Amino acid sequence: MSIAKAISNAMSGLTATARGTETVASNLANVMTPGYARREMAVTAQLQGGGVRIDGITRIVNASLLSEQRLAASAVGDMSTQAAFHKRAEKVVGLPGEPHALTTALTDFQAALSAASTRPDDEIRLSQVVSTAGTLADRLNTASAEVQAMRGAAQQGIRSDVATVNAALERVAFLNVRIAVLDADGKDATPLMDERQQMIDRISAIVPVQEVAREAGKVALFTAEGAVLLDGSVPARLGFQGGDQVTADQVVGAPLERLTLNGTALSAGQMRLFGGGSLAANFAIRDEMAPRLQSELDDMAFDLQQRLADPAVDPTLSATGPGLFTDAGTRADPAARTGLAGRLALNAAVDPRQGGQLWRLRAGLQAPTDGPVGQGAVLSALVGAMEASRPAGAGTGFEGNATLAQRFGTVESRVSARRVEAEADLSIRSSRQSTISGSMMADGVDSDAEMQRLLQYEQSYAANARVLVAVDDMINQILRM
Known part of the structure; x- marks a missing residue:
């Protein structure tokens, strides 16, 4: 893998992590907001070029329960x-x-x-x-x-x-x-x-x-x-x-x-x-x-x-x-x-x-x-x-x-x-109505699950940051040769 490709992969990972963290923060901030539906970030791996691509933010709604x-x-x-x-x-x-x-x-x-x-x-x-x-x-x-x-x-x-x-x-x-x-x-x-x-x-x-x-x-x-x-x-x-x-x-x-x-x-x-x-x-x-x-x-x-x-x-x-x-x-x-x-x-x-x-x-x-x-x-x-x-x-x-x-x-x-x-x-x-509303709340934002997702994003951020640090060390060594 070339240095440029490694940097590109790491940057796409950091971008996805930042966007995912924003999604988690929005979910936690609006856990009690009427009409708010839980968000999840949709990402896919890029087969050509490497890294990940953000496909968008998905709004999770149980249509039958909402009806x-x-x-x-x-x-x-x-x-x-x-x-x-x-x-x-x-x-x-x-x-x-x-x-x-x-x-x-x-x-x-x-x-x-x-x-x-x-x-x-x-x-x-x-x-x-x-x-x-x-x-x-x-x-x-x-x-x-x-x-x-x-x-x-x-x-x-x-x-x-x-x-x-x-x-x-x-x-x-x-x-x-x-x-x-x-x-x-x-x-x-x-x-x-x-x-x-x-x-x-x-x-x-x-x-x-x-x-x-x-x-x-x-x-x-x-x-x-x-x-x-x-x-x-x-x-x-x-x-x-x-x-x-x-x-x-x-x-x-x-x-x-x-x-x-x-x-x-x-x-x-x-x-x-x-x-x-x-x-x-x-x-x-x-x-x-x-x-x-x-x-x-x-x-x-x-x-x-x-x-x-x-x-x-x-x-x-x-x-x-x-x-x-x-x-x-x-x-x-x-x-x-x-x-x-x-x-x-x-x-x-x-x-x-x-x-x-x-x-x-x-x-x-x-x-x-x-x-x-x-x-x-x-x-x-x-x-x-x-x-x-x-x-x-x-x-x-x-x-x-x-x-x-x-x-x-x-x-x-x-x-x-x-x-x-x-x-x-x-x-x-x-x-x-209260029973259905309770089911809607349970199907909505789960603060424990969001915190787990936040930890995953933290780990992803650390991994991508380590790639950039390693690339930086390699570049510095090349420049000192």
Whole structure:
């Protein structure tokens, strides 16, 4: 071997060692960096000329494990959004014994009615009936407003998710182009690949995605159900139009909208293409979960209004007139029940603040004059109507016979059960995600293995350095001859 060839071999070895050391240092520095994939230097021996050639830096990724991690992230994004809604819904309805619970307001109202029925002449007790009845109506109004606020928040969440997905897809498309250019030039594109992985991970929490490798280091993206998000240089464009405020009577199509894909509105069936992440969860809250809760509140309000508007309870009432509770001053219409919980109000005829008279509670809402102060028949009938076990009304979500308190309790238990179920499901999905993430970490940078590789590079460096020292000694001896 000639001296020149020995120097060339040693220098190529030192160059490879330096590049390999940089790779190890990068791996160790980014061991906890999200989206970072372990690097390995690829080298081959040069048969002609000797030495080694650096073929490039290889990015080590377990594609199947990464895909599972993204699907798990989508599942967690979906259920965490739903669980947050159910937790808030439980606070809106309340639990038995809580001061703000609907059942607490109902219990207070029933207690005030019972107390007044035993002393109909006591205006303080009659005032308590009016006060607790107003509180019950206010609680139902507040609960209804909160439900619509949650629908509005879901609508804002949809808009935010759509904006995030569009921005991330644009970035992935740009990175695809840059990676292809660097690949063609033979330059290291792994930092851009890390960034691209982070962008795709961000999308996966909103919409489940599948990544498919394309030529020149590019990737194509599809939803788990097959919708094309990116396959080429131009990404798909999601669209959504919707205001911040949502009312109880608004439904999909009148005027709530679904997604658009590249300017084309999606049908109900096509929306399944984007199911599984936080985006689908927000649509489910806006269009299914919150309306179901609103319907239950409306059913409770309707039952309350109808029980106390019965002429058999208050003989002064007409068959169509309002009772102690009204729907904007009139009797509730079964066909226009949607949003009733938000409109329910105390009849002004008994509210002194609205020009009413307390004596109408004992004499009857439409009584022309006050009768004997000791008459308690109407108040007793109101108590009996509240405590009577009546069949569920047609078109309601209730079943069988029950008292009004049992109806309220049924809704409380349903809301609580949904919250418990959602949190249990979230716990299972989060555990699965943690397991997969742990596998990803184990398959990623191993600090012990990197230190072993660093020792190997140190030994390689020392060996090549000794070759150069030996060559230097030989040259010096030749020069001294």
